[in-house]
Amino acid sequence: MQKAFEAALIDGKSLAASLVERIAGDVAVIKAETGQTPGLAVVLVGEDPASAVYVKSKHRQTEAAGMRSFVHRLPVDTTQDALMSLLDQLNADPAVNGILVQLPLPPHLEAAEVINAINPAKDVDGFHISNAGLLATGQEALVPCTPLGCTMLLKDRLSDLSGLNALVIGKSNIVGKPMAQLLMAENCTVTVAHSRTRNLPELCRTADILVVAVGRPEMVRGDWIKPGATVIDVGINRVEGKGKPRIVGDVAFAEAGHAAAITPVPGGVGPMTIACLLANTVTAFRRQNKPNTTRFAAE
Numbered sequence: 001m002q003k004a005f006e007a008a009l010i011d012g013k014s015l016a017a018s019l020v021e022r023i024a025g026d027v028a029v030i031k032a033e034t035g036q037t038p039g040l041a042v043v044l045v046g047e048d049p050a051s052a053v054y055v056k057s058k059h060r061q062t063e064a065a066g067m068r069s070f071v072h073r074l075p076v077d078t079t080q081d082a083l084m085s086l087l088d089q090l091n092a093d094p095a096v097n098g099i100l101v102q103l104p105l106p107p108h109l110e111a112a113e114v115i116n117a118i119n120p121a122k123d124v125d126g127f128h129i130s131n132a133g134l135l136a137t138g139q140e141a142l143v144p145c146t147p148l149g150c151t152m153l154l155k156d157r158l159s160d161l162s163g164l165n166a167l168v169i170g171k172s173n174i175v176g177k178p179m180a181q182l183l184m185a186e187n188c189t190v191t192v193a194h195s196r197t198r199n200l201p202e203l204c205r206t207a208d209i210l211v212v213a214v215g216r217p218e219m220v221r222g223d224w225i226k227p228g229a230t231v232i233d234v235g236i237n238r239v240e241g242k243g244k245p246r247i248v249g250d251v252a253f254a255e256a257g258h259a260a261a262i263t264p265v266p267g268g269v270g271p272m273t274i275a276c277l278l279a280n281t282v283t284a285f286r287r288q289n290k291p292n293t294t295r296f297a298a299e
């Protein structure tokens with residue numbers, strides 16, 4: 001007989017909604033106090049359908065939080081020089097407090113050069129080498145949105161992460177590495193696994209906190225998960241089958257009932273990512289305009 005599913009669901013949707021509500025409140029205060037409106041510029045090159053959906057959603061939610069949204073849609077054959085000169089323009093524009101270049105870029109463009117051309121103070125994705133370095137050295141940075149959202153979910157659930165064993169599977173610059181830095185900042189004992197890691201299931205079984213950011217549908221099986229662990233599933237995988245394609249995570253959700261808590265996919269990490277983008281835009285505004293004053297709810 002199959003065991004009952006006892007893990008609590010970590011509801012990213014509702015935490016993100018309350019974060020967005022607080023951000024909208026912060027924006028209203030900023031407008032009343034300064035007469036200014038925080039602005040976010042999003043640059044999309046090409047017509048990748050998934051990217052187009054993300055950009056649309058970012059635009060909608062930025063405006064819903066009371067901020068200005070500037071979307072720049074560029075053709076797929078945009079040159080590196082043209083993209084760099086748009087970034088120069090946005091860097092210099094006082095109405096733009098945050099700049100995000102939607103990834104992936106078409107292959108002829110040099111992504112690292114593009115990201116590092118963004119003014120670090122406006123780098124709301126937190127991917128610029130300055131922000132990566134500040135985060136790695138424990139200084140005030142703009143922090144990548146997805147790992148920031150994961151950390152908020154964990155702190156909301158566990159309050160104090162200090163001393164817990166955390167395993168991050170995946171070591172990308174945008175999720176795995178900053179996630180490990182944030183968990184270290186919370187005084188977790190952190191291990192980072194990747195495609196060459198040996199004995200991954202055994203390693204998983206030692207983790208009180210398991211963050212999975214791999215991009216392989218249901219790779220982490222139930223018997224890899226320590227009973228009572230808290231599981232954050234970052235993966236978003238589209239799986240074709242009978243009927244409509246399904247979106248699943250990197251964790252075999254139905255087998256994870258003995259975890260203390262787990263994020264569903266969808267509805268877990270995803271909503272937090274956009275909420276954290278809005279939070280970073282408000283943070284960037286505050287640091288650009290009123291350093292050392294009011295800290296806002298999202299920080």
Ligand code: NDP
Pocket residue numbers: 146169170171172173174175176193194195196197200213214215216234235236237269270273
């Ligand atoms: P990347 O492809 O950049 O990185 C994947 C990582 O997984 C790499 O470090 C890779 O190891 C590791 N990996 C691959 N195969 C294995 C394996 N068999 N065992 C252990 N590790 C493995 O992906 P991202 O970090 O950009 O994204 C990861 C997932 O998160 C994707 O599904 C993506 O869609 C999702 N995502 C979700 C977001 C959200 O808002 N919810 C936002 C961003 C991403 P190696 O380095 O050795 O190659």
